[in-house]
Amino acid sequence: DVDKREYDNAVRYRDGAVKLRNPNLYLLDQDILYHLALGSGSHDLVEMFGDVKFVCMGGTPKRMEQFAYYIMQEIGHKLPCGTTLLDISQYSYRYSMFKVGPVLSISHGMGIPSVGILLHEVIKLMYHAKVRDPMFIRIGTCGGVGYEGGTVVITEEAVDGMLKPYHETPILGKIVRRPAKMDKQLTKDLIALAHPEDPYDTIVGKTMCTSDFYEGQGRLDGAFCDFSEQDKLDYLTKLQKAGVVNIEMESTAFAALTHHAGISAAIVCVTLLDRLKGDQVMAPKEVLDEWQMRPQKLVSRFITQYLQRK
Numbered sequence: 001d002v003d004k005r006e007y008d009n010a011v012r013y014r015d016g017a018v019k020l021r022n023p024n025l026y027l028l029d030q031d032i033l034y035h036l037a038l039g040s041g042s043h044d045l046v047e048m049f050g051d052v053k054f055v056c057m058g059g060t061p062k063r064m065e066q067f068a069y070y071i072m073q074e075i076g077h078k079l080p081c082g083t084t085l086l087d088i089s090q091y092s093y094r095y096s097m098f099k100v101g102p103v104l105s106i107s108h109g110m111g112i113p114s115v116g117i118l119l120h121e122v123i124k125l126m127y128h129a130k131v132r133d134p135m136f137i138r139i140g141t142c143g144g145v146g147y148e149g150g151t152v153v154i155t156e157e158a159v160d161g162m163l164k165p166y167h168e169t170p171i172l173g174k175i176v177r178r179p180a181k182m183d184k185q186l187t188k189d190l191i192a193l194a195h196p197e198d199p200y201d202t203i204v205g206k207t208m209c210t211s212d213f214y215e216g217q218g219r220l221d222g223a224f225c226d227f228s229e230q231d232k233l234d235y236l237t238k239l240q241k242a243g244v245v246n247i248e249m250e251s252t253a254f255a256a257l258t259h260h261a262g263i264s265a266a267i268v269c270v271t272l273l274d275r276l277k278g279d280q281v282m283a284p285k286e287v288l289d290e291w292q293m294r295p296q297k298l299v300s301r302f303i304t305q306y307l308q309r310k
């Protein structure tokens with residue numbers, strides 16, 4: 001299924017289909033998406049995924065399965081009688097993927113390397129399946145910086161642990177820097193769907209992305225800690241002054257790789273605690289489960305509205 005359309009450096013075909021910025025791929029006679037347990041030779045990717053519009057990603061397989069069932073109910077998608085949703089990537093033993101009509105719900109694991117590998121393969125999947133103008137949305141959890149647990153945060157810009165708005169990664173012995181930009185319009189469309197009667201706040205701000213949950217996020221409760229509580233508070237206050245409202249572990253890679261591919265993307269996370277008040281995630285499981293529904297609700301409002309308008 002080698003594409004006849006000629007490669008150049010643009011990121012889209014005129015019809016909106018995702019174009020790859022890698023000429024090597026046009027020379028492969030099949031492309032194996034190893035961590036998804038899919039391939040362009042073994043699967044009819046156009047038939048399986050050609051109708052996808054929304055690619056929703058989040059850390060855990062269970063939450064993304066739950067989101068798939070939730071969105072199924074919200075958009076009124078029906079499964080054949082007596083069947084359940086299938087984890088399309090189950091035999092990868094790496095990521096889980098569920099498909100509900102135009103919505104893909106995929107787990108990305110924890111951290112930049114995990115979400116990065118997944119994005120390479122999902123972006124290629126969009127290309128092989130000839131998907132037009134897909135939107136990628138991360139539905140996640142985070143720590144709040146001055147916001148109590150249960151607050152919904154939409155990322156305006158992602159910054160790294162040095163407060164720089166880039167995703168930096170070594171390639172062939174050189175640091176390659178890519179801007180960690182979100183789609184401004186998609187972010188606006190999402191914030192517009194926060195209801196005044198929602199019993200929690202939905203805010204927009206900068207998201208800091210770190211490579212570690214403990215020392216990397218200034219926690220005092222890791223296996224090691226070589227700084228004082230005052231150092232931690234000074235740092236978090238500095239973040240706050242720079243406009244950072246939450247901290248998580250995937251946003252720079254998610255923003256930069258989608259932006260590099262010309263794909264619209266947004267990040268919606270719920271805070272599990274206010275980092276100015278503590279380090280341990282202490283809310284009871286039922287409370288955490290309810291909080292984790294909040295980003296899902298916002299994204300579901302967006303998807304249902306989009307599909308109704310179509």
Ligand code: R2B
Nearest residue numbers: 059110111141248249250
């Ligand atoms: C939020 O939660 C995870 C760490 O607990 C990580 O994947 C993230 O970004």
Ligand code: URA
Nearest residue numbers: 141142143247248249
């Ligand atoms: N995820 C993070 O990365 N940090 C937190 O504090 C909570 C969830």
